[in-house]
Amino acid sequence: MARSWTLPDATVLTDPEALEPYRRDESHVQGELPLAVALPRGPAALKELVRLAKAEGFGLVPRGAGTGKAGGCVPADRRAVVVDFSAWRGEIRLSPQDLCLSAPASAPLREVKAAASTEGLFYPPDPNSWESCALGGTLATNAGGPNACKYGMTRHWVLSVDALLEDGEIHTFGISSVKANAGPALGQLLIGSEGIFGFILGATLRLTPLPREHATLLLPVARWEDLLDLPGRLAASGYLPSAFEFFDPAVLAELRAHGPEEARRLPGEALAILEFDDRGCTSSAFLEGLMDLLGPVAEHLEIASDARQRAGIWAVRRMTSSFLKERHPKKVSEDIVVPRSRLREFFAGLERLAIPSVTYGHLGDGNLHVNLLGAGEADPAKLEGQLLDLFRLALSLGGTLSGEHGIGLSKRDAFLALSDPGQIQALRALKRALDPSGIFNPGKVI
Numbered sequence: 001m002a003r004s005w006t007l008p009d010a011t012v013l014t015d016p017e018a019l020e021p022y023r024r025d026e027s028h029v030q031g032e033l034p035l036a037v038a039l040p041r042g043p044a045a046l047k048e049l050v051r052l053a054k055a056e057g058f059g060l061v062p063r064g065a066g067t068g069k070a071g072g073c074v075p076a077d078r079r080a081v082v083v084d085f086s087a088w089r090g091e092i093r094l095s096p097q098d099l100c101l102s103a104p105a106s107a108p109l110r111e112v113k114a115a116a117s118t119e120g121l122f123y124p125p126d127p128n129s130w131e132s133c134a135l136g137g138t139l140a141t142n143a144g145g146p147n148a149c150k151y152g153m154t155r156h157w158v159l160s161v162d163a164l165l166e167d168g169e170i171h172t173f174g175i176s177s178v179k180a181n182a183g184p185a186l187g188q189l190l191i192g193s194e195g196i197f198g199f200i201l202g203a204t205l206r207l208t209p210l211p212r213e214h215a216t217l218l219l220p221v222a223r224w225e226d227l228l229d230l231p232g233r234l235a236a237s238g239y240l241p242s243a244f245e246f247f248d249p250a251v252l253a254e255l256r257a258h259g260p261e262e263a264r265r266l267p268g269e270a271l272a273i274l275e276f277d278d279r280g281c282t283s284s285a286f287l288e289g290l291m292d293l294l295g296p297v298a299e300h301l302e303i304a305s306d307a308r309q310r311a312g313i314w315a316v317r318r319m320t321s322s323f324l325k326e327r328h329p330k331k332v333s334e335d336i337v338v339p340r341s342r343l344r345e346f347f348a349g350l351e352r353l354a355i356p357s358v359t360y361g362h363l364g365d366g367n368l369h370v371n372l373l374g375a376g377e378a379d380p381a382k383l384e385g386q387l388l389d390l391f392r393l394a395l396s397l398g399g400t401l402s403g404e405h406g407i408g409l410s411k412r413d414a415f416l417a418l419s420d421p422g423q424i425q426a427l428r429a430l431k432r433a434l435d436p437s438g439i440f441n442p443g444k445v446i
């Protein structure tokens with residue numbers, strides 16, 4: 001069927017060899033082979049795809065850069081066409097007066113961040129994949145990252161969204177201002193929707209002045225449990241880091257033994273990376289206050305003395321996920337969240353469950369990457385049970401089963417099993433209202 005299509009302003013791939021890579025993203029999930037992959041260069045191709053999908057009854061699976069970690073951009077079944085936005089050219093337009101910029105979904109996130117900084121402005125969302133992911137993927141997953149600890153998630157930085165919906169038309173939700181209250185914010189429904197409500201074509205993003213100072217600290221500890229109260233203590237005392245990341249002893253040991261040069265020099269039994277970007281955060285008054293607050297745990301604190309050292313520390317943190325995946329290709333990486341105040345209870349619970357795992361991640365906001373490195377060798381039923389136990393633990397502490405990666409294919413069954421049925425019903429009603437033909441990313445999330 002796919003071979004007979006002609007799409008305006010698009011490339012269509014149907015050769016099975018060319019389709020094969022589209023079965024994967026950066027999660028452990030393998031999807032089905034799509035009918036075809038379309039690479040639109042403009043809206044005419046999308047409109048035609050929507051018409052064809054409705055007429056012929058196949059699904060449309062949006063794909064950005066394919067760095068997702070939930071199997072969201074891979075086909076759930078064989079009656080799907082992947083829509084790869086990477087060939088869509090578009091301009092990033094900056095409006096310093098309005099403190100915003102507009103960009104197409106295909107824009108690499110690194111270009112969006114760089115464009116803002118040319119005018120001394122800052123777009124904070126910084127998933128650790130920010131050098132490789134596309135803006136559209138970050139909008140559709142409501143991406144987080146280290147900075148979420150202070151600046152929040154992607155959705156907090158979106159003023160308006162352009163989307164092509166099931167009616168085949170392009171709609172703009174929102175305006176270029178933080179003040180817009182004419183009814184509920186429909187654009188926010190598309191942020192984090194993982195492609196199930198329609199195609200995101202672009203967005204207008206809120207910006208803030210670029211921080212001019214950074215204090216980047218390495219906090220090595222002998223007993224990693226000593227780190228667990230710190231995020232809550234800092235937040236409650238008015239010291240809000242722009243990032244508070246951590247490696248447990250097992251992850252740190254792997255990095256030190258097999259990682260790049262910078263990783264081999266990392267100190268401690270376990271390690272936290274703290275960064276502050278408030279004005280005055282490099283002053284001795286600020287740092288002395290911080291040391292007093294941290295107390296004896298800060299005995300071996302190191303401060304990055306220049307931009308090169310800071311870049312080296314962040315390079316190690318940002319490569320941790322890919323590094324572990326290279327060493328353990330079949331690992332399963334989760335991204336549960338618990339409130340900062342319940343971190344200690346979470347780790348006590350994880351120990352009781354005896355799930356063989358290592359953990360690193362965004363300690364500052366309670367978003368932890370629990371990695372089951374041996375998942376590939378585990379009995380699938382046992383693995384599923386362990387993941388359900390992990391999610392139940394997070395939920396029992398007032399947390400959630402995903403802080404940033406989303407549900408996609410990988411967590412769909414668990415999401416359906418563990419969520420409030422009323423919530424699932426409401427989501428399905430929204431799906432029916434926005435996508436009555438059920439063409440957008442079928443088999444995902446709900």
Ligand SMILES: Cc1cc2nc3c(=O)[nH]c(=O)nc-3n(C[C@H](O)[C@H](O)[C@H](O)COP(=O)(O)OP(=O)(O)OC[C@H]3O[C@@H](n4cnc5c(N)ncnc54)[C@H](O)[C@@H]3O)c2cc1C
Nearest residue numbers: 064065066067068072128134136137138140144195200404
């Ligand atoms: C090394 C590494 C580190 C990472 N660190 C983080 C992190 O710190 N924080 C974080 O949040 N994530 C992180 N991720 C996960 C991932 O990079 C993010 O989720 C990112 O936002 C995905 O962007 P993408 O362009 O690759 O999207 P894809 O993987 O292509 O797609 C992701 C989802 O968005 C949908 N989608 C994509 N484009 C569109 C569109 N135009 N319209 C509608 N739906 C669309 C897809 O259907 C899919 O459901 C990391 C991944 C890697 C590999």
